[in-house]
Amino acid sequence: MKKIFCLFLTILIVMGTLIGCGSPAADTKKGGSQASSGKTAVVLNEVAHSIFYAPMYVAIEEGYFAEEGIDLTLVTGFGADKTMTALLTDEADIGFMGSESTIYTYKEGASDYAVNFAQLTQRAGNFLVSREPVENFSWDMLKGKDVLGGRAGGMPYHDVTREPIREQCH
Numbered sequence: 001m002k003k004i005f006c007l008f009l010t011i012l013i014v015m016g017t018l019i020g021c022g023s024p025a026a027d028t029k030k031g032g033s034q035a036s037s038g039k040t041a042v043v044l045n046e047v048a049h050s051i052f053y054a055p056m057y058v059a060i061e062e063g064y065f066a067e068e069g070i071d072l073t074l075v076t077g078f079g080a081d082k083t084m085t086a087l088l089t090d091e092a093d094i095g096f097m098g099s100e101s102t103i104y105t106y107k108e109g110a111s112d113y114a115v116n117f118a119q120l121t122q123r124a125g126n127f128l129v130s131r132e133p134v135e136n137f138s139w140d141m142l143k144g145k146d147v148l149g150g151r152a153g154g155m156p157y158h159d160v161t162r163e164p165i166r167e168q169c170h
Helices: 002-020 051-061 080-088 100-107 162-169
Strands: 040-046 070-076 094-096
Touching: 040 080, 080 094, 080 100
Parallel strands: 040 070, 040 094
Antiparallel strands: none
16 A cells, blocks of 8 residues: 555656646747747737738738747737736737826826837827728718717727817718
8 A cells, every 4th residue: 555655646746846847948928038939929919900000010921020039929909908908917018009098007006007109100090981982082071970980998089180070070
């Protein structure tokens, strides 16, 4: 009985030791750690897909990040609040969003808030789109029309681009 117990205990200890062992190359955590490819793993959370990010999408598809030793994972947050949450919970290393979530987080007294790089683009990321092609568009065509903007919880009413559009519709 002692031999069986000792054998069982030995197997249990060896299994526990092996489970705790791992290869650093297998570590796929973000934040500058090495991915299994030997590249630096970086998780980028974009607030939404945007035409403004087109150069980045091309760089990803063409392998430019990989050439520079970056294993980039692109995630869409679908809102600045969700992108900020991903940053604060270490689910993302970088977040593409406006400054409002950083301001809210800072004002709430967070000790670990995001650092923003201001004005990476010259315009807000809003576009006026139509279901049908419109020849010779003019803003007067919007009078009396409904224009949808933003998402629930977003900031369409504080957007500098939306104000002129709303004025044209009324």
